[in-house]
Amino acid sequence: MSIAASTEVSAAAQRFVTFLNRAVTPFHAISELSKHLKSDGFNELRESEDWKLQPNGKYYVTKNNSTIFAFAIGGEFKPGSGVSMIVGHTDSPSLRIKPISTESSAKFLQVGVSTYGGGTWRSWFDRDLAVAGELTYKRDGHLHRQLVDSKDAILCIPNLAIHLEADREKTTFNKEVELRPILCSEALAKLQGNEAINSPGGGPNILEDHHPIFLRYLGRLANCEPEEIVDLDLYLYDSHQAAITGLFKEFISGQRLDNLVGAYTCMEGLLESLADNSLTKDSNIRIAAAYDNEEVGSSSAQGAESNFNEWCLRRIFNNLGDSQASLFERGIGRSMIISADQAHAQHPNYPARHEDNHRPAFHGGVVVKINHNQRYATTSTTHSILKEIAYSAGVPLQQFVVRNDMACGSTVGPMLATKLAIRTVDVGCPQLAMHSIREFADTSSIIYAIRLYIEFYRRFPTVIEDFKP
Template sequence: MQSVRDFNAGLLDFLQASPTPYHAVESMQTRLAKAGYLPLNEKDAWQLEPGKSYYVTRSGSSIIAFTQPTEAQALEKGVQLVGAHTDSPCLKVKPQPELHRHSYAQVGVEVYGGVLQNPWFDRDLSLAGRVTYRTDKGELASCLIDMKKAVAIIPSLAIHLDREVNKQRSINAQLHLPPILWQEAEGEKFDFRVWLKSWMLEQQLVGDMEKIHDFELCFYDVQAPALIGVRDDFIASARLDNLLSCWIGLQALLEDQAPGSLLICTDHEEVGSASACGAEGPFLMDVLSRMFPDSETRTRVINRSLLVSADNAHGIHPNYADRHDANHGPLLNRGPVIKINNNQRYATTSESSAVLRELALLEDVPVQAFVVRSDMACGSTIGPITATNTGLHTVDVGVPTFAMHSIRELAGSQDAWYLYRMMTRFYRDCPRLNG
């Protein structure tokens, strides 16, 4: 098993290499292939062999990896599933984004998910995502891009022009969030697709390109992930929610390719998961149906299985402690958080929670619990959605975090490693409930 130092070093590299869900899935594919996992294509017939490990992607932004068990193994202990999501709140470029205002070339953006908007101002922003284009031969193709360099910024309005800004700041996403790319020369007319095509050809990302048809691009902060604090107590980064959980699940899966181990990381959780590649879509059941073609066997296997839905939790903020239930305020670096909500915003039950608590005991790591204040609304995860669609026994767990949905979030440098140890044990030797 990795040390906490090596685990966190790998996490920081993964976060840096994954500015979008497409890049995260590409990075995970590379690591799975290196570990001997075989690629599958949903368009092909599958011939799965017990003991062999596979991975399959959908839409380029969701991925499932698993080791095929024998039918006897599956009927004995079911499948051990860890689920996370690849997407994070961000600003996405609109299809016709060109804005020309007072000589500045800007792009219109759409807010994706529950973005905490204030922190996006005065950041060095780059662009990444997927571009679909027509080749010189008339064929359609797609490729991933990551500009890496800071190419845009959203400047704040000076306090002299908004004296009440520190008391109240209201952001209009349509008016105030378009980033500035450059200042246009006299008579210059900014065309986003022309500029993007020129950049891609200059970078030699494609061999030939007639025109760009469309794109799915988002802005991101170029500031690198880092361990921070006098004692390196914290991890600061964009997209901790929820690439941190993707990394935990991936590293636990690669630790021991145990038959029946499965990792699913899906897109679009931040906007409700209702898509072909989201947790509300058929991706997981499609894969389970091909792993276990017989419906009777599949139903029995699902009933013996457990899904760990891994998604970040809200740590108690020392400056805003009143926003938590006093008995359920998770602390950073004090262990993973079991998330409970009796209105089914989380899928945890007393039985599924007991399995996680047992794993924590076996690995000698701390564990905490989170319940939202009774007078506040509760967020949700892929847990209840997946449980509803599949019938899987499910538990919701996550690493406590500050500034969730900000452009730069904060987590404890010990907690992800704690959860990784628990998930490694979960895949290798999951405690079973009697009955």
């Protein structure tokens, strides 16, 4: 029986889809991953507090509620030991509510949005859009953060009728003025109470920045009064849930596959690698991390280009070390990162867009991404190590190389390889429609990735010790 049709594949894919439907924003993704870690015995740390770490301990720390860094310390860790690290990212291209969002036209109330990342924005038209994110409110002199999720569709961006297009064969739109979602009609807004909200004074609020009826709605979601709201960070998303689809239920259809597949599978790989007693005999630290803001370059405090990773690693090494110097630098030589970000499967309608000898396929296994101009961080050394681990895990590997006449994307892999001077390999699961509001992947990739990552965590210290570069 093909792996794609196995019950194990279906069960793993369904668990991922359940996570995906809850992780509607980076904030919600971190909330869900934190719950998984806590239920498995991980202890939460805070940046601003002292860390007390010990071998065989399991810990995690978050930043901005949108980035997470989880680690389990090997029982045989000693000064000079390294890290076995897998990373992904939590963000995806999206429309986000502007700081001042009051828009109206043709007797409709609209919401101003900013484009985030390189989305296929035409796919956002004619979708039932929900809104979710994080809201900050002030009560009793204190600021509070609250996750919110409408779940229901409250916004829509209707297409222009084909009859009104200047050129029916080539439809275009302006992202600033023609990508504004409709919230409601002015008539119903007036009936339902869109009158101004009185400010109590004495504190910050955003009453003048958004439609009153929208703020009242958000206040109900957050269990606060609209005049208490100080700020918000909200994303639009497709309210139709991700699903397992296809004649043989072999595909995953949904938003945010890029890159919640990577974020989820690296965490699951870490958790499942701890199911046996291998951690007690491990000399390395096993790390799974997922960062925010990759889709816009990672240049943020919670992005992979920040010093957050180095500071976490140095704190761990210093906490576990003795008076010996250069523990971090020594450990890097026994370390490796897998950068897990989605990969382009060959599109059946556009086969010429792929390089002739590098055509990743569904159910073909995890994709290794290679670029000789260093848009990906894979080297011959890291590729060889991964091949050995994949062979041991029984996971097939594919390879992706972009055509010479096309631009190549990138990942957090080259950033981390550069900042940390650590050996890195770029991989991903194959998918179609990347950056669309409805992306398309295969079910077997989930379990292939998890199996590969489990084996990496368990075997990398032995492989690198025996490897003679």
